[in-house]
Structures are given as structure tokens and as C-alpha cells.
Amino acid sequence: MKFIALEVSLDVIRSLRVTVAPLRKSDPKLYDQIRRAASSVALNLAEGRRRRGADRRHFWRIAAGSADEVQAALRVSVAWGDLGVDAVEDTLAILDRLLGLLWGLTR
Numbered sequence: 001m002k003f004i005a006l007e008v009s010l011d012v013i014r015s016l017r018v019t020v021a022p023l024r025k026s027d028p029k030l031y032d033q034i035r036r037a038a039s040s041v042a043l044n045l046a047e048g049r050r051r052r053g054a055d056r057r058h059f060w061r062i063a064a065g066s067a068d069e070v071q072a073a074l075r076v077s078v079a080w081g082d083l084g085v086d087a088v089e090d091t092l093a094i095l096d097r098l099l100g101l102l103w104g105l106t107r
Helices: 004-019 028-049 053-079 085-106
Strands: none
Touching: 004 028, 004 053, 004 085, 028 053, 053 085
16 A cells, blocks of 8 residues: 555655756755755655654654755745746645645644
């Protein structure tokens, strides 16, 4: 059976591949931070899936924090003018869905 939150986190990564490509030149450190945070979401969801109790919830909370970080980084890149609002809107929508799923997992 598929773990929907993990699948959506992979959708975020696929979306980010195109979305953040301009940051490789304009802000390589932010580009790297987005990549690391997005990877952290998927990896912590996968690890938490095999854990139990509070340990499981801990990994999912880390995933939620990393998803928030990706969302904030995209908004920062728009605020700096490195990415346009139109360029990030689809990715932000997927992140909203993911954060909703994570909210449910951490409660």
C-alpha cells in the first residue's frame, strides 16, 4: 500500500526540479537549502513510517518542519525577485496539500 504523504513529498521534489532551476545561478545557497529540505521531508517520512509511537511522530514532525522550510524558501526567493509568483504557485499548492497530510500525521 502506498504511503500518500511520501508520494506527495516526491511530487514536491519533482515540481521543484523545474521551479528552482534559476536559483542555481542567482542564489546557489538557497537552491541547495531547498534541495536539502525537500529531501529531508521524503527521507523522514520514509524513516518514520517504520517507527512506532512517539518516535514515529518525531520523524513526521521533522518532515513537517522541513516542508515549512521549503515553503518559506520559495516565498523568500519570490520576495527577492529571483523567482516569479507564477513559477512557484503549483509547487506551493502541492506543499499545502503535503502540510495538511503532515498535520494529520502529527496529531
